[in-house]
Each structure stands twice: as C-alpha cells, then as structure tokens.
Amino acid sequence: MRSKNELLGELQNVEAELQNVQDQIKILLDEQEKLYERKSELKALLEESEVSRQLNDDGPSASLENWTGPFEWDSRVDDVRFNVFGISSYRANQREIINAVMSNRDVLVIMAAGGGKSLCYQLPAVLLDGITIVVSPLISLIQDQVMGLTALGVPTGMLTSTNSKDDKFIYKALEKCEGKLKILYVTPEKISKSKRFMSKLEKCHHAGCLSLIAIDEAHCCSQWGHDFRPDYKNLSILKTQFPNVPVIALTATATRKVQLDLMEMLCIPKCVKFVSTVNRPNLFYMVLEKSSVGKVVIDEIAEFINRSYPNNESGIVYCFSRRECEQVARELQERGIKAHYYHADMDAKNRESVHIGWSSGNLQVIVGTVAFGMGINKPDVRFVIHHSLSKSMETYYQESGRAGRDGLPAECLLYYRPADVPRQSSMVFYEKSGLQNLYDIVRYCQSMRGCRRVAFFRHFSEPLQDCDGMCDNCACSAEVREVDVSCHAKAVVSLLQDMQEIDQSVTILQLADKMKVKHKEIGPELKKNEIEQLIIQLVLDHVLKEEFQHTAYATNAYVALGPLAEQVLHEKKVVKLEISSGQDDKARSIKCAKQRPMASKMGIWLDELRKELASVHGGIFPHSVLSAQQIAMLADQKPDSMQQLEMIIGKVKTEKYGNRILEEINRSEKSEDLLHSVMGHGHETGRTSKKMKISKGAVKI
Numbered sequence: 289m290r291s292k293n294e295l296l297g298e299l300q301n302v303e304a305e306l307q308n309v310q311d312q313i314k315i316l317l318d319e320q321e322k323l324y325e326r327k328s329e330l331k332a333l334l335e336e337s338e339v340s341r342q343l344n345d346d347g348p349s350a351s352l353e354n355w356t357g358p359f360e361w362d363s364r365v366d367d368v369r370f371n372v373f374g375i376s377s378y379r380a381n382q383r384e385i386i387n388a389v390m391s392n393r394d395v396l397v398i399m400a401a402g403g404g405k406s407l408c409y410q411l412p413a414v415l416l417d418g419i420t421i422v423v424s425p426l427i428s429l430i431q432d433q434v435m436g437l438t439a440l441g442v443p444t445g446m447l448t449s450t451n452s453k454d455d456k457f458i459y460k461a462l463e464k465c466e467g468k469l470k471i472l473y474v475t476p477e478k479i480s481k482s483k484r485f486m487s488k489l490e491k492c493h494h495a496g497c498l499s500l501i502a503i504d505e506a507h508c509c510s511q512w513g514h515d516f517r518p519d520y521k522n523l524s525i526l527k528t529q530f531p532n533v534p535v536i537a538l539t540a541t542a543t544r545k546v547q548l549d550l551m552e553m554l555c556i557p558k559c560v561k562f563v564s565t566v567n568r569p570n571l572f573y574m575v576l577e578k579s580s581v582g583k584v585v586i587d588e589i590a591e592f593i594n595r596s597y598p599n600n601e602s603g604i605v606y607c608f609s610r611r612e613c614e615q616v617a618r619e620l621q622e623r624g625i626k627a628h629y630y631h632a633d634m635d636a637k638n639r640e641s642v643h644i645g646w647s648s649g650n651l652q653v654i655v656g657t658v659a660f661g662m663g664i665n666k667p668d669v670r671f672v673i674h675h676s677l678s679k680s681m682e683t684y685y686q687e688s689g690r691a692g693r694d695g696l697p698a699e700c701l702l703y704y705r706p707a708d709v710p711r712q713s714s715m716v717f718y719e720k721s722g723l724q725n726l727y728d729i730v731r732y733c734q735s736m737r738g739c740r741r742v743a744f745f746r747h748f749s750e751p752l753q754d755c756d757g758m759c760d761n762c763a764c765s766a767e768v769r770e771v772d773v774s775c776h777a778k779a780v781v782s783l784l785q786d787m788q789e790i791d792q793s794v795t796i797l798q799l800a801d802k803m804k805v806k807h808k809e810i811g812p813e814l815k816k817n818e819i820e821q822l823i824i825q826l827v828l829d830h831v832l833k834e835e836f837q838h839t840a841y842a843t844n845a846y847v848a849l850g851p852l853a854e855q856v857l858h859e860k861k862v863v864k865l866e867i868s869s870g871q872d873d874k875a876r877s878i879k880c881a882k883q884r885p886m887a888s889k890m891g892i893w894l895d896e897l898r899k900e901l902a903s904v905h906g907g908i909f910p911h912s913v914l915s916a917q918q919i920a921m922l923a924d925q926k927p928d929s930m931q932q933l934e935m936i937i938g939k940v941k942t943e944k945y946g947n948r949i950l951e952e953i954n955r956s957e958k959s960e961d962l963l964h965s966v967m968g969h970g971h972e973t974g975r976t977s978k979k980m981k982i983s984k985g986a987v988k989i
C-alpha cells in the first residue's frame with residue numbers, strides 16, 4: 289500500500305502534466321484557428337484574382353464593372369483635378385472611384401494612408417450641384433481639410449462640437465442652398481445628437497441640394513476596427529433618411545470582417561468596393577538595435593536627423609510614455625534639433641500650437657505618444673522614428689504610415705531592444721489578443737532576414753509584391769547568419785526551472801543577467817543583447833511565457849516556463865537565432881540611406897517661399913500653397929512664364945501665387961549662376977551639414 293504522501297506527490301505530477309497538455313492543446317487550437325482564417329482568406333483572394341484576371345485588371349481587388357470610362361463628365365473632372373486641385377495625374381483607383389461616385393453609386397474605398405482618398409469625394413463634391421456632407425472623427429483633421437480646401441477656393445465649412453459664430457451662416461447656407469457652401473465637414477455627434485442639424489439637412493435634401501455623403505475614417509464604425517467610435521454607429525440614419533443620395537465610405541485599413549461590418553452598418557449592401565494594396569512603395573522600413581544607454585539612442589537619432597535631413601524636413605519620433613516624450617524632446621533640442629513633445633496630458637491650446645508650429649515648418653520634429661496620430665494630415669513627413677516598438681503590426685503600420693503621404697521617398701525607423709517587450713506586454717496583456725498582437729510586431733523586430741514588406745502583406749492577408757530593396761533586410765541582409773542555440777535555450781529553461789522550484793519570480797532582464805554568468809560554459813559565446821533576444825525568441829516559440837503580477841503601483845511582467853519547455857529540456861526542439869555578423873547598424877543605415885532623394889537648392893528656396901506665402905495669406909499651411917511634388921517639378925522644370933507655371937501647378941494656384949513663384953525662380957537661377965561663377969564648382973547636394981547650408985544672405989554676397 290502506497291503512503292498518502294506518495295499518492296499526493298503523484299497527484300501533483302499528474303495535475304502538472306495535465307496542465308501541460310492543456311496548454312499545448314490551447315496552442316494547437318489557436319494555431320488551427322489561425323490556419324482556418326488564413327485558409328478562408330486565401331480562398332477569397334483566389335476568387336478575387338480570378339475575377340481580376342477575367343477583367344484583365346491588375347489591382348489586388350477590383351469591382352466587376354468597368355469604371356475607367358469614358359464618361360460624359362471626363363473633361364470636366366480633368367479640368368477640376370488640374371486647375372482646382374493642382375494634381376497632374378491620378379493615383380491608383382482614384383479615377384475609377386470618382387466615376388463610380390459621379391454615377392450615383394454607393395462606394396466603399398479601402399486605400400492605404402496617403403493614397404489620396406480625400407480627392408475621391410472632394411472632386412465630385414466640387415463638380416456636383418449642391419452640398420456634400422463629410423463625416424470625420426477629429427476636429428484637427430476637419431480643420432486641416434477645411435483650411436486646405438479654402439486655400440484652393442472651394443467654399444467649405446464645418447460644424448463641430450465647439451460652437452462658432454460661423455454656425456449661423458452654415459445653417460442658413462444649408463437651408464438656402466445658394467452655392468455659397470460646397471463641402472460641409474461635421475463630426476459624427478452632429479448626426480447622432482443634433483436635432484437642429486438633422487432638420488436643416490432634411491430641408492437641404494428636400495430642396496434637392498444634398499449631393500453626396502462621405503464618411504471618412506469609416507473603420508471607426510466597426511467594433512472590429514482598431515479605433516471604434518460609438519457615434520459612428522448611428523450613421524446608418526443617413527442612408528435611411530436620404531436613400532437616393534450616394535454614400536462614399538473611406539478608410540485606410542479594413543480587414544474583410546470590418547468591410548462587411550461597414551457595409552451593413554452604413555446600409556450600403558450594394559456598394560461598389562475598391563480595395564487597393566496596403567503597400568507603400570515609397571517608404572523605406574528599417575529596424576535598428578536600440579542601445580541600453582538612453583543617451584546613445586538619442587545621439588544616434590540626432591545624428592540621423594542632422595545628417596539625413598539638414599534642411600528642416602519634417603519628422604515624427606514616437607515614444608512609449610509621456611515622460612519619455614518630454615525627455616527625448618528635450619535631449620533632441622540640446623542637440624540642436626527644433627523638436628517639441630506632444631501628448632494627451634497637454635491642454636488643447638498647447639497641443640494646437642505645437643501642431644501648428646510643426647505644420648508650418650517652424651518645428652522640425654514632433655516627439656509624440658500614440659495620441660499624435662489620426663489627426664495628422666501633413667503630407668511631407670520625411671521620417672517617422674519609433675523610439676520604442678508599437679503594440680501591434682496594425683498600430684505600427686498606421687503610425688509609420690504618417691511618413692511620405694505625398695508619395696515621395698520617406699523613412700520609417702524602429703529602435704528595438706528586447707527589454708522594451710515586457711514594458712509593452714504589461715500594458716496590453718489584458719486586451720483581447722493583446723499579447724498575440726504584440727508578439728507579431730516583436731517577431732517583425734527580431735527578424736534580420738525576412739522582408740519587412742512581406743510581413744505587412746502577410747499580416748493584412750494580401751498577395752506578396754516586390755519590395756524593390758526598400759527595407760533594411762532586402763537592401764543589406766547578407767551579413768546575417770542563423771546560429772543553432774539549442775544548448776543555450778536548454779540552459780535558460782533549466783535555470784528558470786531551478787528558480788521556479790524555489791518560488792523565485794524573475795523578469796526577462798534578470799534571467800538574461802543570470803544567463804550571462806552561466807552560459808560561458810555552454811558553447812559559442814553570445815553577447816548580452818543576443819541572450820535577451822534568445823529569451824524573447826523562446827517566449828515567441830511558447831518555450832517560455834510571460835506572466836503578470838499587480839502591485840499597488842504597477843503591473844510587473846515575469847517570465848515562466850511555457851508549454852514547450854519540456855521539449856527544449858529533452859533536446860527535442862531545435863532553437864535557432866538570427867545573429868548579425870560584422871556590419872553594425874550604423875553601416876547598414878548609411879548603406880540603406882542611398883535611397884534618400886537629394887534636395888536641390890532651388891527646392892530649398894521654394895520651400896522657404898511657400899512658408900512665407902502661407903504666413904502672408906494667413907490660416908494656411910505651407911503644404912497647401914505648394915506640395916513637395918510641385919516643388920520638385922518646379923525645381924526641375926524652372927518655368928519662366930505664367931503659362932508654363934499653370935501647366936505645372938494649375939490655374940488657381942498660379943493666379944494666387946504665380947508672380948512670387950516666378951520671381952523666386954528667376955532670382956534663384958541668377959543667384960546659382962553667380963555662385964557657380966564665384967566658387968567655380970558644380971552643384972552641391974542637399975545633404976550638406978547644417979553649417980554648410982547656403983542661406984539667402986550668403987548668396988547675395
């Protein structure tokens with residue numbers, strides 16, 4: 289007969305084994321669910337590509353009808369595009385979307401950030417008789433759009449939660465419909481809460497003057513989207529009240545589930561759907577090793593900005609916390625960079641003044657938390673640097689996507705160190721799929737070989753496209769090798785097991801420190817950051833897992849044995865780690881920086897001019913005067929008559945700013961000639977240091 293203790297002991301063992309089996313089942317079930325999801329996505333993609341093939345269309349998704357034309361409004365559309373908006377050619381899907389809207393159809397648009405969604409409703413709004421209502425979630429976004437459209441001479445108004453003296457004029461314009469208002473931006477609360485507004489809108493409709501309804505950032509309707517807003521839920525009322533007015537819903541990212549949700553919630557089941565790729569070919573993605581010494585990271589960031597963007601080109605640095613934002617901004621200022629922090633703790637007035645300072649080019653860099661996000665509409669952001677990793681691939685895509693919305697080359701840098709993982713995980717572990725989402729972006733950061741773009745395509749279930757060397761791993765991945773570190777992994781697991789037996793909790797960093805002492809006896813030596821990387825790799829592979837404990841002040845993340853720990857311990861699982869050999873990050877960044885465009889001197893002067901014109905005309909940002917693309921074209925073609933200028937920037941802008949622009953081009957050309965004859969050498973690139981930059985004053989000498 290076995291003793292009670294023996295029986296208890298065995299019971300405990302069986303319970304532990306059961307737990308282990310259950311954990312493994314859970315992992316397999318999760319995996320099964322993911323595979324099922326992927327299977328249905330792949331099937332849908334196959335169906336879509338079959339349709340595309342039949343239509344001989346090369347977009348990843350296209351609608352069954354032919355929207356390229358010709359249509360009777362073609363010439364009028366082209367005229368407004370060029371002469372009002374100053375846009376010389378359409379980007380992918382824009383023409384088709386505009387045609388579908390002009391044909392009175394409901395439309396759903398999924399187009400990457402910066403793809404040019406606004407034009408798809410603004411252009412029809414200008415052409416159609418009557419008023420277009422645009423629902424947009426943030427006041428800052430609305431202000432930005434109203435400012436831009438007003439600068440183009442399009443009569444535009446807004447109604448937001450903050451009442452203004454213009455409201456009366458707008459209500460009157462809605463009622464009278466005399467053409468004094470073409471586009472009206474409103475927040476969703478107006479639709480769901482303001483009876484006054486809805487009654488005026490009904491009158492406008494009754495008079496036959498409500499031409500189009502646009503719902504921007506439409507993903508806010510869906511609880512499955514990443515930024516659900518309760519007031520967006522009530523927008524179905526628009527289609528119910530005004531069934532014959534076309535609705536166009538637009539968003540940058542929407543999974544298949546969100547798309548279906550949107551169609552249902554906005555009551556547009558028969559809409560024409562246009563899905564463009566998530567790919568942003570002009571963005572260069574890069575992950576950099578983050579030093580454990582804070583000062584070194586700031587030195588590197590400051591050097592990058594000074595070296596690569598000496599002409600005050602705009603950028604964003606994203607930080608993990610408000611305190612970190614303030615500190616990083618201060619340290620960048622100390623290194624001569626015009627930077628300021630931006631976070632939710634600041635009062636609205638301060639936030640606005642920082643935003644305006646940055647948009648008008650007085651500040652070069654905003655150091656923000658995620659609070660600095662959706663409201664940002666600046667098209668010529670040349671770099672987005674993540675001082676810490678984001679909490680998911682989706683958030684990273686959104687945040688880094690603020691760069692290069694004008695379509696010109698821009699860079700997205702992410703500073704990664706394993707120690708940042710527990711900081712994020714202790715924040716997200718209670719969110720639904722929070723840890724899973726975080727581990728996806730951690731996988732992205734740990735990878736030294738996989739194409740960054742492919743990671744996005746996989747994440748958004750899109751067919752793969754060529755990266756064209758526009759990520760660090762594609763541009764310079766040869767120096768990475770894969771090392772078998774199974775014996776190190778085994779040592780980590782047994783070390784942790786020993787600690788768990790004596791009930792000692794340990795964080796990832798503490799475990800890495802202990803391993804540093806122990807692992808020397810094991811095999812090929814690993815550096816400190818490589819050991820940390822290995823531990824994170826083990827968490828991603830379910831060999832270890834993170835556990836969380838609350839204290840009165842914080843949530844602490846500890847590391848514990850995961851379901852596959854036994855396999856590593858019994859040498860049934862091989863663990864490999866990607867290790868960079870030789871070439872350090874700095875060399876990589878220099879090599880990768882070859883892709884950067886060079887600013888010409890004429891470009892720099894025109895940039896100064898647009899700032900000057902923006903401040904003279906008041907209430908508009910420099911990018912509304914001339915876009916970066918227009919500056920590049922002007923610097924290249926150097927027009928010398930109003931007619932030539934009009935061919936580049938359209939009628940409206942030529943009438944408004946033509947004289948000054950021609951004057952500046954003429955003056956700059958003369959100055960350049962003079963400079964060349966005095967200095968006796970050829971063109972300099974824009975990538976000179978700040979000190980070497982030639983100011984207007986210097987040229988006069």
Ligand SMILES: Nc1ncnc2c1ncn2[C@@H]1O[C@H](COP(=O)(O)OP(=O)(O)OP(=O)(O)O)[C@@H](O)[C@H]1O
Nearest residue numbers: 377378379401402403404405406407540667693694
């Ligand atoms: N066909 C075009 N050619 C050149 N520039 C364009 C074109 N269409 C739009 N743009 C410019 O691209 C920039 C981004 O456009 P827009 O604001 O419409 O992007 P978006 O798709 O709404 O992005 P987000 O999802 O970030 O709001 C703007 O500066 C706009 O003027």
Ligand SMILES: [Mg+2]
Nearest residue numbers: 405406504505
């Ligand atoms: Mg937009």
